[in-house]
Amino acid sequence: MSAFTDEVVRICTEELELFERGKLQEYDKKVYRRVGEYWDALAKIERYKQWKGYNGRSDTKLELDGNGNVLKVVSDDNQPWSAAFISWVVRTAGGGESFQYAPSHSLYIVKALQEAKNSASTAKFIARRHKSYAPRMGDLIACERRKMDDANFDTYIDFVASGRYEAHCDFVIGLNDKKTRAITVGANVGNSVSQKEWPLDENGRIGDRDPTSKIASVICIIECRL
Numbered sequence: 001m002s003a004f005t006d007e008v009v010r011i012c013t014e015e016l017e018l019f020e021r022g023k024l025q026e027y028d029k030k031v032y033r034r035v036g037e038y039w040d041a042l043a044k045i046e047r048y049k050q051w052k053g054y055n056g057r058s059d060t061k062l063e064l065d066g067n068g069n070v071l072k073v074v075s076d077d078n079q080p081w082s083a084a085f086i087s088w089v090v091r092t093a094g095g096g097e098s099f100q101y102a103p104s105h106s107l108y109i110v111k112a113l114q115e116a117k118n119s120a121s122t123a124k125f126i127a128r129r130h131k132s133y134a135p136r137m138g139d140l141i142a143c144e145r146r147k148m149d150d151a152n153f154d155t156y157i158d159f160v161a162s163g164r165y166e167a168h169c170d171f172v173i174g175l176n177d178k179k180t181r182a183i184t185v186g187a188n189v190g191n192s193v194s195q196k197e198w199p200l201d202e203n204g205r206i207g208d209r210d211p212t213s214k215i216a217s218v219i220c221i222i223e224c225r226l
Helices: 003-018 032-042 046-051 082-092 105-116 156-161
Strands: 060-064 070-076 125-128 140-144 167-175 181-187 193-199 218-224
Touching: 003 082, 003 167, 003 181, 003 193, 003 218, 032 046, 032 082, 082 105, 082 167, 082 181, 105 125, 105 140, 105 156, 105 167, 105 218
Parallel strands: none
Antiparallel strands: 060 070, 125 218, 140 167, 140 218, 167 181, 181 193
C-alpha cells in the first residue's frame, strides 16, 4: 500500500464509524454538517460553487426536538452526495490534481474509461475490466444503478452521452481474513456511510453485480495508481 491508499483506508474507516456503520442518516444531528463538509470541499472548484453551504438537511423537512434531534422525517429530497464523498476522500487523502472531482460519479468514471483506451496513459485513476482485474485497496468499484440494459466497460460512455448516467462507486478498503471477499465503503447508501462485502472468485475477482442489488451491474474497477 502507498501513503495515499493508507489515507483512503483510514479516512473511509473513520467516516464509517462516524456514521455508526450506516445507522446514522444524512439529516441526523451528529452528521448532517459532515455531509456539508463534503459539499463545501467540492464547492471550492469554481464550476461547483453552487454547492457551498449545502448539507444533510438542505432539502429535507424534519420535525426536531428542542435539542435539534430528529423526531420525524416529513420528506427528504436531498441531493445524492455519494460522489461528493468520493471526491472529498480523494482530496483529503492527498489526491491533488490527479482526480476528476465531481458531484456525479459519471464524470470521473468516463474519465477513467477514456484513460483506459490509451496504453501509454500516466493517469492515476484508470478503468479496468472487472473480469480480468482483481480489486486492491484504494481502488473504486463502479456500478450502474438503473434497471435497464446493463451498462459496462464498453457501453457506459455511450450511456452517459445519451443521458443515462446514474452510477455509484465504493472504495475498496481491504479483504476479509480468508481473502474471499473485498470490503468496500461508500456513501449515500441508505442515506448514510456504510460497508459492503463483495464475494471473490478463485482469482480474487468480483462478480457482475453489486452484491446488495439485483439490478446494479458492474461497469468497471477504477485502479488507483497513486
